[in-house]
Amino acid sequence: xxxxxxxxxxxVEEDAHNPKNVQRFLTFVSDNITFxxxxxxxxxxxxxxxxxxxxxxxxxxxxxxxxxxxxIPIIDIRLRMGKMPQDYTATTCIIILEINDISVGIxxxxxxxVLDIDLDxxxxxxxxxxxxxxxxxxxxxxGSVVLFLDCEELIRQ
Amino acid sequence: MDASMEGLxxxxxFETNSLLDGLDELLINAEKIGDFSEDDxxxxxxxxxxxxxxxxxxxxxxxxxxxxxxxxxxFYIRENGIDSLDQTHKxxxxxxxxxxxxxxxxxxxxxxxxxxxxxxIDSFVSEINGLLKKISGESEDSSAVASTASAAGTNTDSxxxxxxxxxxxxxxxxFIHVYFEDGCGxxxxxxxxxxxxxxxRELKFTYYPNDVDSNPGSAEKIVAxxxxxxxxxxxxxxxxxxxxxxxxxxxxxEMLENEETSETDQSEPEAKAESIVHDPxxxxxxxxxKSKPETPAPSKKKETAAPHGAVKQDLISVNLSKLDxxxxxxxxxxxxxxxxxxxxxxxxxxxxNFNKSARQLRKLTDDLxxxxxxxxxxxxxxxFQKMNxxxxxxxxxxxxxxxxxxxxxxTEVDKTIVDGIGDPLMHIVRNAIDHGIEESVxxxxxxxxxxxxxxxxxxxxTGSEVIISVSDDGRGMDTEAILAKAARNGILTKPExxxxxxxxxxxxxxxxxxxxxxxxxxxxxxxxxxxVKKNVExxxxxxxxxxxxxxxxxxTLKIPLTLAIADGMEISVGNSxxxxxxxxxxxxxxxxxxxxxxxxxxxEMIRCMxxxxxxxxxxxxxxxxxxxxxxxxxxxxxxxxxxxxxxxxVDKLIGEHQVVVKPLPPYLQQFHIKDSGISGCTILGDxxxxxxxxxxxxxxxxxxxx
Numbered sequence: 001x002x003x004x005x006x007x008x009x010x011x012v013e014e015d016a017h018n019p020k021n022v023q024r025f026l027t028f029v030s031d032n033i034t035f036x037x038x039x040x041x042x043x044x045x046x047x048x049x050x051x052x053x054x055x056x057x058x059x060x061x062x063x064x065x066x067x068x069x070x071x072i073p074i075i076d077i078r079l080r081m082g083k084m085p086q087d088y089t090a091t092t093c094i095i096i097l098e099i100n101d102i103s104v105g106i107x108x109x110x111x112x113x114v115l116d117i118d119l120d121x122x123x124x125x126x127x128x129x130x131x132x133x134x135x136x137x138x139x140x141x142x143g144s145v146v147l148f149l150d151c152e153e154l155i156r157q
Numbered sequence: 158m159d160a161s162m163e164g165l166x167x168x169x170x171f172e173t174n175s176l177l178d179g180l181d182e183l184l185i186n187a188e189k190i191g192d193f194s195e196d197d198x199x200x201x202x203x204x205x206x207x208x209x210x211x212x213x214x215x216x217x218x219x220x221x222x223x224x225x226x227x228x229x230x231x232f233y234i235r236e237n238g239i240d241s242l243d244q245t246h247k248x249x250x251x252x253x254x255x256x257x258x259x260x261x262x263x264x265x266x267x268x269x270x271x272x273x274x275x276x277x278i279d280s281f282v283s284e285i286n287g288l289l290k291k292i293s294g295e296s297e298d299s300s301a302v303a304s305t306a307s308a309a310g311t312n313t314d315s316x317x318x319x320x321x322x323x324x325x326x327x328x329x330x331x332f333i334h335v336y337f338e339d340g341c342g343x344x345x346x347x348x349x350x351x352x353x354x355x356x357x358r359e360l361k362f363t364y365y366p367n368d369v370d371s372n373p374g375s376a377e378k379i380v381a382x383x384x385x386x387x388x389x390x391x392x393x394x395x396x397x398x399x400x401x402x403x404x405x406x407x408x409x410x411e412m413l414e415n416e417e418t419s420e421t422d423q424s425e426p427e428a429k430a431e432s433i434v435h436d437p438x439x440x441x442x443x444x445x446x447k448s449k450p451e452t453p454a455p456s457k458k459k460e461t462a463a464p465h466g467a468v469k470q471d472l473i474s475v476n477l478s479k480l481d482x483x484x485x486x487x488x489x490x491x492x493x494x495x496x497x498x499x500x501x502x503x504x505x506x507x508x509x510n511f512n513k514s515a516r517q518l519r520k521l522t523d524d525l526x527x528x529x530x531x532x533x534x535x536x537x538x539x540x541f542q543k544m545n546x547x548x549x550x551x552x553x554x555x556x557x558x559x560x561x562x563x564x565x566x567x568t569e570v571d572k573t574i575v576d577g578i579g580d581p582l583m584h585i586v587r588n589a590i591d592h593g594i595e596e597s598v599x600x601x602x603x604x605x606x607x608x609x610x611x612x613x614x615x616x617x618x619t620g621s622e623v624i625i626s627v628s629d630d631g632r633g634m635d636t637e638a639i640l641a642k643a644a645r646n647g648i649l650t651k652p653e654x655x656x657x658x659x660x661x662x663x664x665x666x667x668x669x670x671x672x673x674x675x676x677x678x679x680x681x682x683x684x685x686x687x688x689v690k691k692n693v694e695x696x697x698x699x700x701x702x703x704x705x706x707x708x709x710x711x712x713t714l715k716i717p718l719t720l721a722i723a724d725g726m727e728i729s730v731g732n733s734x735x736x737x738x739x740x741x742x743x744x745x746x747x748x749x750x751x752x753x754x755x756x757x758x759x760x761e762m763i764r765c766m767x768x769x770x771x772x773x774x775x776x777x778x779x780x781x782x783x784x785x786x787x788x789x790x791x792x793x794x795x796x797x798x799x800x801x802x803x804x805x806x807v808d809k810l811i812g813e814h815q816v817v818v819k820p821l822p823p824y825l826q827q828f829h830i831k832d833s834g835i836s837g838c839t840i841l842g843d844x845x846x847x848x849x850x851x852x853x854x855x856x857x858x859x860x861x862x863x
Contacts, residue, residue, distance in 0.1 A: 052838075057828045104822075
């Protein structure tokens, strides 16, 4: 492990203009904002699932689903970020994440693509645009902005 | 600690704990007849030997020391026969043995919790040695010491003559020649510890072999020839001797004068050689090497696994988590099987061969389920035997004559339940003896009872649950005193006259209630029965108490046989499906609006069997839309859990199913979902999830929104 990190660092030093410090991110859209989540956390993407609602939980917990025998809680990311709820459509899907051995599913408006993102170019979000559950962002060449989901924060008790 | 060590430690803990459990049982039985049989002595000897060996291997010195000394003690008893002990010695021996197993157990617990072990066990060891001295008798003892002394004396001749003593040794006038205990292991390090200790005293000395700290091979030399410490004056010799004497694991040491340097007394150096035997258990020690060759642990295990030769058990120990995983997998198979066979795609098709195969599959999965369930079943005898020990200790300390009768100890229940009932049972048995059985024998005789009190511990199966009861033939519970006390403590919720006998006894399980005004070592802190109730409810059980003044009381625990699979009634409320454990359901019935009465606070009640019970509307509690709101449309389910009894209003009953209970995902724990009356979930045949209701908590949650 230590070795690979060394190698990456060396390469960066050698060739600062062609950085290799790249990670893959899955981007999705929720309430017209593009978010990115590291593919390290992503298990799979599912659509149209039967959600069993749970009583007496915060509204953003949509319930639990049965994913091949495993029960997984589902969080509506819109509601979790304090946005207005929206009816689920054909593009609505659930991204199953595994964060520190805890599995959760997040409901998002649509999934866009997987991007290679240079970690060095990630910048903190200006405070006036601060979103819940996000800590950093990146501006892409085409002018669009991707906010990165803070997965640890998502499952924080 | 690396992985292999971790595995070793696990095996060690398992093995040692089971040996200690076995010992406890053996001691209890032996004490009942007041004597050890020859087999018992051998068994104790063997167990201690194993504990000693494996503790030494893992360097738990304190455990090793204790086991070692007990082993010595029993070696003596084995050699001389148990009959050589008189009655007082025997009872002392029993007390010592109980104390020793407790001590060992407490140290093992420390190992389990990763705490540092006690290092100073000298007083304890001397207690063991004291008893050994007492039984072996002073005269025998001294002669034994003398014999070893002479043996050791002759011993020194040969190695000394042949010993290539280092040059330095020739210039020092005095030696201490140290022999370590056989098989204590790592002699070189032990020798080095002595060197360190001597250095701390700022003595001038030399030692041989002089590479003990750097050369592990020196251990063999020390085993063969002993360890030499050379000092320059007689005064230092004495100081060094005390240091050596205080060190551990030393079999014997002797002070010698170097003939070559000492001019004074060359005529009889042997006589000068003053042999001191560190361990008063010398006869055992000197004879021990023959009988306890230090075989590596595996062969020792074999020895204890089949103590009587003929009994061979094909047992393996499996990690519980693997069984849990198997259980979960089998649960999935059962569900998947029904998903396949009742698939909507098959509707309307006439598939003879498919149906035949499906039936065969069902039979196999049922068998598989039964077997995987039975794997987790263990008998309650382990827990019951522990009670023997508690009764024995309390008998001694409270001076009450009580006997414990055990019925049905072979009853098998799920492993988690066996683990869960240990503490509650202990509380109940303690309560029965401390509060139940009369303090004086005269009281019992006056009441026309057997002078010896009796506590009966029994376990029986009834279909889906196991019933464990503890009954005593003591003075019974004084309901008026309980009521008065409850009133004093301010835990009454209605007028005193309204309490029924059953309700009064239930008060005993309210937190902070204790009838004994005096706090004893065993009970009276007022944390007893409410903890019992909580623990038993945690494993899905119910506690009830019955009592008759003057005749005794009985505490009964009703516990489901297994927690992993339950019989449940599926109910629907709106679009949601819930499962209610069948064991909680008393009755389901239709009612009309006219049957409902309102209490002064406006809560709905209904009359069942001459009593009124509150109604909890599931759709209101969980704010479920599109559910039946009119009593006439839905159905009432009379449910009961521990002391709660009420009617749950639901839309309709779907059917009875065996369900595999799954815990809710860990992420949801933060929302205190248990408090809202949900104990877990289960996956239905069609792949949907049904929520399992915890009837007791549903009521609590409902009371919260009233």
